[in-house]
Each structure stands twice: as C-alpha cells, then as structure tokens.
Amino acid sequence: MPETVRVRFAPSPTGKLHVGGARTALFNWAFARGRGGVFLLRIEDTDPERSRREHEAEILEGLAWLGLDWDEGPDVGGPHGPYRQSERLERHRELADRLLAEGRAYRCFCGPERLAELRAEQEARKQTPAYDRRCRSVAPDESARRAAAGEAFTLRFLVPEGETRFRDAVRRDVTFANAEVDDWIMVRTDGKPTYNFVVVCDDADMAVTHVLRGEEHLVNTPKQVLLYRALGFDVPEFGHLPLMLGTDGRKLSKRTGDTALADYRDGGYPPEALANFLCLQGWALDGETEVFSLETLVERFDVADVGKAGSVFDPDKLLWLAGEYVRADSPERLAERCAPFVAAAGLADADELERRRPWFVDVLRTEQERIRTYAELPARIAYLFAADDAVEYDDKALKNARKHARARELLEEYGAWLAERFDEGPDAVREATKAWVVERELKMPVLFQPLRLALTGLPGGPDLFEVMALLGRDASLRRIRVAGERLA
C-alpha cells in the first residue's frame, strides 16, 4: 500500500504571486489531484520585516482564480496545522535544541563584523565565501557558559563529511560533495529560525512526500537532505522545476514585463488561458495538443515528464490562447466577465449593463471572435455608447469612406431607403441592401465603407446589419444622416 501523496505550495507573503510561483502551485496541485493525494498550502512568513497579511490573502485569491483548490491551508485548516510558519515557532525551537544537544548543530559566536571581514578576505583571495567553522571548536561547556552569560550567538548546522545524493523526479539522481555545503545558520541571533531549517521541519511534520519547487532551490537541497537525516525524518522525493525566463533569457523579473498573476487577471485574460499557458511551460501533453483543460492536466500530468531546460515566457502565445478561450466561451458568460472592464472604461455602469443584459450578450456575440482578452472589448464597442452626432471617426475609416466620391449622396439616398424597411430585420435588410447596391452597378465597398464609418467610425468590425440591430432603428438612421453632413 503506497503512502498517500502529500504535496505543498509554500509561498512567502512578501509580495504578489508571481506567475512562476503560480506554475509551481499548478504542477503541485495537478500531481496531487492526479494521484488522489493531498495538496496543502503553507505560508512561509518567517521574515517579519517583509511578510504581510494582505499579500497572503492576495496569493490565496490568485490561486483560486487560476482554478486551484487546496485541502489544507491557513484559511481552511487541517490536521497538520498551523499553516503559517510564524505560528510553529515552538516546534522549530524544540527541534533546534535537539540538534544542539546531539552535537549536530553548534553555537556560533562570530558576529556580523567578523563574518564580513572573513568574506572580504575570501573574496580578495578569490575564494568562495563560506564560514570557516571556527566555532566548531568551542567546547560544549564553554559554549553553554558563554550563552548563559548573554553572549549573542547563532545556531549553525554541522555539515558532516562525505557526499549527499537525493532523488529528483526531474533531474534523476543528484549528488553534491558535502565539502561544498556551508555550515549554514539554522537559528538567528534573535532566536528566529531561517528558511532552510523551518522548511524541513514543517515539510516533515506535515508529512510532505514530494517537494516540487523551482530550480533556484536545487542548491538548497543538500542542506535540507542533511537536515532531514540529522533529525531522523524520511527524506521526501524532490522535483526541481525548470525556471521561467524572460525574453532576455534570465529568470523572469519585473524588468522583463508583467510577472504578477494579478496583472493578467486585471489585464482581462481568462484564467483558463493562463492556467493552460502555464502548463505549457516545461511540460507538454503530447506535443500536439496545445489547448486543454485543467481536468486533462490532472489526468495526464506527471512530474517525471517535466523538462529540464528553462522556458522563455512568450506573451504572444498567451494572447493567442486567451483568444482561443474567449472564442470557445458562451456569450452569456463572456458578458458577465467583460462587464467590469466595460464599466471600468467608463462606457456604462454595472447597473446599466445588468439592465440591458440581453442586449449586452448580443454585443458579445458579435465581438467574441474579435477580442482575445476582456480588456480589449471596451475600445471595440465604445461607438455603441457614443452620442449619435459625435461618433469618433477613425482616420483610416474616414479615408476608406472618402475614397468614394459620391459617398455623401449615396448615404443620404440609402438612409431614406433604409428607413422604409429597417424593421424587416438584419437578414432581410442585408439581402435587400446587396440587391440595392447591385442595381446601381456599384461595388459593395462603395456603400459599405461609408456606412461603416457612419455607424461605428471604425475601419473594421462586425457585420453592419448586426451593428444596426444593436444600435436600433433611430440611432442607425440618425448616424447615417449625420455622417452625410459630416462628410460634406
């Protein structure tokens, strides 16, 4: 009977949720869900300077927006709580004391000044900066006496001789020479434990079986494996996910563009599109299928299939995927998701859109194939909300209309004709209009370009008879009349 898979996502609440972190969470989640395991969230708030509760809330919101859910966490609790590291201090102290008592850790009385000096010397000699382990030789009784006397100290892990190897689902077996591992600090002068220490204590206490995290943590792993063993805990299996890179080929950062998950939510990207895109960074379903659901991911995902090389974040591909999801969505749901963006653009308030819901759904039906993000909608439909005598004319649209010498007369004539049969409906009017153009031995654009300018002011857009249906009889006829005057 194999033990239950337990994986975790452990963000530190020091800022917004990064898309790279979101992908780590996504893969952890998919791994757990695909194996009937448990996905838990733990907040790594051991840095009181930078940790903020608002950030924690935002991170949780972001994960939920992406479509993830969790079985244990700071908001839902669970059998292995608390799920904030700052609330687990007791346990951390207990384990640190144990290590000290067993001689697997030692007090270090070297202050910041000496450490800085040491580092400077080492750098001057082109050596790799590392603690010189001077305090290893302080005898236990002297160490205890100095501590009791109030002398400041940190607790360092005593790295043994030899080498450390561990299983990594992505990179196979990895080995580090212990000589390369520093006697790192477990507990600071102020008594607060550091990341490398608490992460192991908590993962072990929370019975985490697989640690899937970003590759930047690979070098921390030997320290942690050594700690698991010193503590007598089972070492989990690791999986170091390749980094997500910016277009400059370096680790994704603020400089290379949007990196916060919230930027994409605020930018009107469908969450399904972003989740799908994130799946494609370092993993592929079959090399052919690009668009797939989280459900499919869960069915097919395996950490062992994750690639080793970093991947450059391609905003163009994300935009394309966004369009795919928008086109596949229902006009009703699109209306719901787009409404806030239309309201934010100041075109109409939320109440008005709610009142005109059927109409707004029709608007989405006509624009659906032209937008990729919800945020692209307002600019496309602003003309619907403009005053009939003040529709903004786009330069290109104006040029298109002016190409036709008789545009003005034609619009007047057509307007009068249209007034008689507007109520026959879009399909009938469309056919009749085409016949009307043919009768006059004209090309279609001769009428349609000026007409599009009159109604929308834009160079492109939906079928004009659908546009007229959205505008209604009065507005349509008025705009055609006004255009005749404006073109004069």
Added chain:
RNA sequence: GGCCCCUUCGUCUAGUCAGGCCUAGGACACCAGGUUUUCAUCCUGGCGACAGGGGUUCGAAUCCCCUAGGGGUCACCA
C-alpha cells in the same frame, strides 16, 4: 570565480531514459494566398532547429567524451 544545472525552428515543445518508424512532428509569431461589406475568425501554403567537434555503431537528435554558450546559486531573504 567555486559549485550545480541546462542546450531540438525566433519562442513553447514532441522525439532522447528502451539507437533505426525522424529526408525531425505540432503550436505561437512571421510571410503569401483563399473566404468576407471591412476587421476578426476560419482554411491552404511557406519560412524555420537536432550548439560545435570527436568517438561507439551497419545505423545517433537519441549512447560516451571534449569544447562552447546560457542559466541558477553562493545572506543572521525565502
């Protein structure tokens, strides 16, 4: 610089662990054409890669070695 990791079209990737099915497949982007009242969608086609060099083998993108390039990390941050 030390240590560690990585390397298939501009980008995301399939294929690599089990060498032949690969004159390397798909997608985004780009270009050209078609459809349309325009824009978009959609359809068709094009461009385009096994980092380099050795070796093993009848046969290598796939195995081995070397070189080069890129990245990560070297905190009393996480």
